[in-house]
Amino acid sequence: MQLLVWFNLSLIFQYIDLGPIYKNETVDVMTPFMVALLGLGLNEGAYMAEIVRAGIQSVDEGQTEAAHALGMSQTKTMGRIVLPQAMRVIVPPTGNEFINMLKTSSLVSAVQYTELLRASSNIGNTAGAVMEMLFVASIWYLALTSVFSVGQYYLERRFSRGSTRNLPPTPGSGSRRT
Numbered sequence: 001m002q003l004l005v006w007f008n009l010s011l012i013f014q015y016i017d018l019g020p021i022y023k024n025e026t027v028d029v030m031t032p033f034m035v036a037l038l039g040l041g042l043n044e045g046a047y048m049a050e051i052v053r054a055g056i057q058s059v060d061e062g063q064t065e066a067a068h069a070l071g072m073s074q075t076k077t078m079g080r081i082v083l084p085q086a087m088r089v090i091v092p093p094t095g096n097e098f099i100n101m102l103k104t105s106s107l108v109s110a111v112q113y114t115e116l117l118r119a120s121s122n123i124g125n126t127a128g129a130v131m132e133m134l135f136v137a138s139i140w141y142l143a144l145t146s147v148f149s150v151g152q153y154y155l156e157r158r159f160s161r162g163s164t165r166n167l168p169p170t171p172g173s174g175s176r177r178t
Contacts, residue, residue, distance in 0.1 A: 003039040005031060007111040032113035040108070044101050048094065056082060056091035087159045095152030099145050116140055 010026035017023045059082050067077040109118035119135050126135030157170070 003111050006035045006038050032111050035111045036108040036113045047097050051090055051093045055086035058089045059085045091156050093157050099148050
């Protein structure tokens with residue numbers, strides 16, 4: 001819905017007028033790329049703000065108090081004490097949101113932006129092989145989400161150091177045990 005509202009903004013406002021700074025027709029500003037960027041960016045930004053807030057709040061206040069007792073500034077405390085511990089909580093939902101946005105990006109075809117699904121549909125319509133191209137698009141989505149899922153696994157593993165005595169096993173390490 002948000003994508004469609006941004007795309008049709010010119011029906012309500014013919015001009016974007018920021019006084020002496022900027023004035024232009026809304027149709028020229030709200031290109032399909034700008035609509036996709038605004039729609040997906042604002043939507044994911046709201047989720048990411050909540051994820052980061054929850055991650056920072058998950059770190060015990062005693063950590064911050066101890067850092068301040070040692071004479072660390074607020075910036076150093078956040079960068080060296082709080083954020084490294086919060087990343088353990090931030091990384092998993094951030095990876096999930098990234099993968100979800102990758103799959104959700106197909107919605108921007110509704111505002112005439114050419115992305116993977118729309119490109120494959122266009123090729124399928126031209127070549128007369130619609131179903132085949134939809135299978136190709138689904139394989140691309142599967143491959144991309146699989147690659148990012150594996151990357152997310154290793155990133156989570158990296159940030160879980162120090163929280164447990166042993167790191168979680170890698171997917172291939174189970175076959176090497178004797």
